[in-house]
Amino acid sequence: MELILDNIRKSYSDKQVLKGIDFTFEKGKIYGLLGRNGAGKTSLFNCLSGETPMDRGGVFLRRENVSLPLREDEIGYVFSLPILPEFLTGYEFVKFYMDINRDKIEPGRTIGDYFDIIRFEEEDRHRLIKGYSHGMKNKIQMLCFIITRPPLILLDEPLTSFDVVVALEIKKLLREMKQDHIIIFSTHILQLAADLCDELVILNQGVLQEIPADTLHSPEFEERIIALLRDGDGHD
Amino acid sequence: MISTLNSIVGIRGTSGANRLMYYFGRIPLLGKVMDDSVYSRHGLKKTFTVVAVILNILYGFLSKFAYLGLVVFLPVMLAGKELPLPQQYDLYLHVVVVLSFGVSAVSSAVILEPRRDKYICVKLMRLPADKYMHAIMTLRGLTFFIYFVPAMMVFAGEYGAPLWHGLLLSLLLTLWRTAAEALHLWIFDRKAIVLVKQTALVWIVIGAGYLLAYAPLYTGNALLDMDAMLFNLPMSLALLLLGTISAVYIARYPGYRNAVDAVTKIDDPLLDMGRMMREANQKQVETKEQDFTAEQLRRDQFAGKNGYAYLNAIFFSRHRRFLVEPVKRRLVIIGALFAAGLLLQFSTPDLFAKLARYLIGGLPAFIIIMNFCSIGERVCKAMFFNCDLSLLRYGFYRERSAILTNFRIRLLRISGLNLIPAVAICLALNLLILLSGETWGAAEALAVCGTILGLSLFFSVHHLFMYYIFQPYSTELNVKNPFFSIVNSIILAAGIICMQFQSTPAYFAVTVLLTAAAYMGIALFLVYKYCGRTFRVK
Numbered sequence: 001m002e003l004i005l006d007n008i009r010k011s012y013s014d015k016q017v018l019k020g021i022d023f024t025f026e027k028g029k030i031y032g033l034l035g036r037n038g039a040g041k042t043s044l045f046n047c048l049s050g051e052t053p054m055d056r057g058g059v060f061l062r063r064e065n066v067s068l069p070l071r072e073d074e075i076g077y078v079f080s081l082p083i084l085p086e087f088l089t090g091y092e093f094v095k096f097y098m099d100i101n102r103d104k105i106e107p108g109r110t111i112g113d114y115f116d117i118i119r120f121e122e123e124d125r126h127r128l129i130k131g132y133s134h135g136m137k138n139k140i141q142m143l144c145f146i147i148t149r150p151p152l153i154l155l156d157e158p159l160t161s162f163d164v165v166v167a168l169e170i171k172k173l174l175r176e177m178k179q180d181h182i183i184i185f186s187t188h189i190l191q192l193a194a195d196l197c198d199e200l201v202i203l204n205q206g207v208l209q210e211i212p213a214d215t216l217h218s219p220e221f222e223e224r225i226i227a228l229l230r231d232g233d234g235h236d
Numbered sequence: 237m238i239s240t241l242n243s244i245v246g247i248r249g250t251s252g253a254n255r256l257m258y259y260f261g262r263i264p265l266l267g268k269v270m271d272d273s274v275y276s277r278h279g280l281k282k283t284f285t286v287v288a289v290i291l292n293i294l295y296g297f298l299s300k301f302a303y304l305g306l307v308v309f310l311p312v313m314l315a316g317k318e319l320p321l322p323q324q325y326d327l328y329l330h331v332v333v334v335l336s337f338g339v340s341a342v343s344s345a346v347i348l349e350p351r352r353d354k355y356i357c358v359k360l361m362r363l364p365a366d367k368y369m370h371a372i373m374t375l376r377g378l379t380f381f382i383y384f385v386p387a388m389m390v391f392a393g394e395y396g397a398p399l400w401h402g403l404l405l406s407l408l409l410t411l412w413r414t415a416a417e418a419l420h421l422w423i424f425d426r427k428a429i430v431l432v433k434q435t436a437l438v439w440i441v442i443g444a445g446y447l448l449a450y451a452p453l454y455t456g457n458a459l460l461d462m463d464a465m466l467f468n469l470p471m472s473l474a475l476l477l478l479g480t481i482s483a484v485y486i487a488r489y490p491g492y493r494n495a496v497d498a499v500t501k502i503d504d505p506l507l508d509m510g511r512m513m514r515e516a517n518q519k520q521v522e523t524k525e526q527d528f529t530a531e532q533l534r535r536d537q538f539a540g541k542n543g544y545a546y547l548n549a550i551f552f553s554r555h556r557r558f559l560v561e562p563v564k565r566r567l568v569i570i571g572a573l574f575a576a577g578l579l580l581q582f583s584t585p586d587l588f589a590k591l592a593r594y595l596i597g598g599l600p601a602f603i604i605i606m607n608f609c610s611i612g613e614r615v616c617k618a619m620f621f622n623c624d625l626s627l628l629r630y631g632f633y634r635e636r637s638a639i640l641t642n643f644r645i646r647l648l649r650i651s652g653l654n655l656i657p658a659v660a661i662c663l664a665l666n667l668l669i670l671l672s673g674e675t676w677g678a679a680e681a682l683a684v685c686g687t688i689l690g691l692s693l694f695f696s697v698h699h700l701f702m703y704y705i706f707q708p709y710s711t712e713l714n715v716k717n718p719f720f721s722i723v724n725s726i727i728l729a730a731g732i733i734c735m736q737f738q739s740t741p742a743y744f745a746v747t748v749l750l751t752a753a754a755y756m757g758i759a760l761f762l763v764y765k766y767c768g769r770t771f772r773v774k
Contacts, residue, residue: 050631072631083626085547087554092538092546099543100632144630 001027008057017043019206025182032197033186039203041186049077076145080157082137086130104148155185240371252288300387315453325395329462331449339445341416343438348430350499365492381410411479418482548645562611566657574664592672603731606691610654612699620709628773636768651696658692683745694752701759
């Protein structure tokens with residue numbers, strides 16, 4: 001399974017944010033999407049998820065040589081600012097979410113099982129989401145894609161709000177899940193990217209660049225990335 | 237001080253120009269000629285700055301005309317048309333003295349006012365507080381006087397008083413208000429109280445002041461011979477002395493740093509009207525956590541419901557105060573009016589018969605009444621802010637089938653709630669008319685009930701339709717889509733036009749029902765067809 005990005009372009013009034021993105025992501029890998037503030041990471045994710053329409057280009061999912069346009073229900077998107085209906089309790093939201101996606105759930109799993117996967121305290125499950133901390137909300141969002149297991153999982157700056165213990169749990173979880181999914185997560189924290197990802201891609205000057213895999217664990221990794229990110233600075 | 241003044245005017249001018257350019261860019265078609273690069277084009281911006289400053293000055297003059305004209309001159313004219321001019325002039329002066337010398341001295345003092353540019357200049361741009369305050373108070377004193385002079389002179393002329401009256405009154409007012417500013421500062425200095433922020437006190441003064449100001453309009457007599465009292469040498473000298481002492485106090489005051497700090501806290505909502513509006517809007521519809529006990533949040537309550545039905549059941553149960561409470565209030569009002577009607581029937585049957593005849597003929601008025609009687613707009617706001625705003629970020633919620641399921645459940649719920657007061661109105665109306673002994677057949681009763689129930693359904697559909705098709709709210713909850721307001725106004729205007737038609741209840745009922753049915757048909761069709769595209773967070 002591959003995710004194919006074909007010439008994605010997006011401008012906001014005069015500012016061209018995405019200038020023709022071409023890239024192929026593969027199943028079984030965690031991709032780190034690096035970019036400076038304002039490089040367009042969130043814009044790219046929003047275009048992929050159908051949240052904002054792109055000006056040109058397309059996104060396709062290829063399974064066994066058949067490419068089909070990516071559907072909204074094939075995407076799990078975790079926002080950097082967790083967005084959840086605050087009048088529900090965590091339990092109610094998950095139940096609602098499971099009801100809606102009844103056909104995608106692994107048979108035999110209960111709400112309780114799912115909460116256990118993300119280590120969510122029993123008494124917190126029945127509190128209004130309004131009162132949840134940032135990290136707790138993020139966990140609930142993660143649970144959404146754990147439940148529906150969409151082929152493509154997008155995580156926008158996900159682990160920054162977790163404490164070390166939870167971050168480690170989530171990292172483990174992502175690694176366990178990666179066999180069956182394409183996971184892309186955006187961050188500007190180099191260490192996290194190097195630590196968790198199999199591949200690194202850089203969004204700079206509106207285009208995507210792949211970083212050779214061997215760079216990832218080499219000693220001069222940091223300098224090379226910084227050099228790459230700094231490259232087009234003169235144009236701005 | 238001139239340079240400080242220059243930079244303050246400069247900052248105000250620039251932010252005024254930016255705002256002007258922003259709104260210019262929002263004008264349909266015309267705005268297209270401007271893109272974002274204009275903010276950095278220097279020459280153009282200079283022009284806009286000059287325009288902004290000129291507009292500001294014009295506004296200064298016009299606002300004084302508007303104030304004196306609408307708040308003082310007009311009420312005096314309406315109340316005292318028949319009085320001789322000198323007496324009207326006395327009334328006019330009385331209102332000016334009570335409002336401008338009295339109320340505004342408490343409510344509109346600027347020396348301790350939380351202002352955006354105070355924050356920008358002193359806190360962000362590090363202008364020394366005393367320099368800033370000296371400049372701003374001088375500017376205020378001068379412009380206050382200058383802006384008032386033309387308006388004061390024109391209105392004095394209207395009463396046939398000499399023009400120097402207007403000039404002198406402006407001067408006296410400026411001196412008096414300078415003294416008031418000094419008093420505010422003195423109180424702050426002694427007691428650390430910012431008077432303009434004592435909302436309760438300010439509103440009491442405003443309320444009492446307006447009562448006092450307008451009371452003589454009913455009696456037709458000012459308490460004192462105002463012009464003789466104001467325009468004489470001793471009064472002028474006294475105010476001149478008071479004003480000068482106050483000006484010196486303001487100029488020499490050593491503690492402006494504190495005075496500015498006290499009112500430029502970053503979280504002061506008064507500094508940011510936009511944020512205040514936003515928070516107020518959100519508070520109006522937000523879910524309150526403390527409204528629910530742990531018991532209520534337990535799982536069994538909504539057992540047996542699934543998916544969207546489950547979601548909506550919880551939504552409506554947690555937002556009862558937007559749903560059930562308003563309906564209850566409406567029922568109470570209907571009940572009270574019904575009781576009042578009954579009372580009238582027993583006490584003065586003649587008057588009651590007149591009322592009944594009016595009710596029979598007044599069916600068209602129910603277009604307006606039912607509009608106010610139906611809940612919907614605030615519920616839609618609550619739906620948007622508490623539920624859809626977040627869930628619309630999820631792909632599954634944006635699917636057409638999901639939107640339609642949701643729409644159906646919500647429509648049934650809102651229609652059901654709106655039918656309760658509608659039924660109550662039908663009952664009350666028919667009973668009252670029956671009791672009055674006017675001729676009232678089953679056909680007419682049916683027509684009236686049909687109209688009222690039809691209108692109730694109509695408005696239920698209307699609110700939800702508007703919400704789903706125009707999705708007018710921004711994340712700040714102010715209405716952003718101009719079409720929303722336009723269509724809403726058209727509906728209301730159509731209602732008012734309908735009220736002009738005089739016809740039998742039966743005809744009217746048929747017309748209303750047909751129109752409503754057509755509208756509902758179109759609305760439901762449009763929602764069915766387009767909601768997938770229109771129902772988004774914008």
